[in-house]
Amino acid sequence: MDKNELKCALCGNKLTFRYKSMSEWNISGYLCGVCYDKKLSEFYISPDRRDIVKR
Ligand SMILES: [Zn+2]
Structure with a gap:
């Protein structure tokens, strides 16, 4: 089984529970919650975006 x-x-x-990876991450397949979370914060904390996120 x-x-x-x-x-x-x-x-x-x-x-x-499988999390779908974003195409920007170049990962084929699914991620666990921990890795998804990690990738997501890496993605949004990346230098290019830091200014945008700032309130
Ligand atoms: Zn994982």
Whole structure:
């Protein structure tokens, strides 16, 4: 029954809930919550965007 088992494209952990990666990240497959969170904050904290995010 584990042929449907999905793993995180970054850390390789089993996925209980899969997060779809953004095309900008160049990752094929799904991410776990931790990696998704990490990538998301990296993405929004990247230097180009810092000024935009500032309130
Ligand atoms: Zn992961």
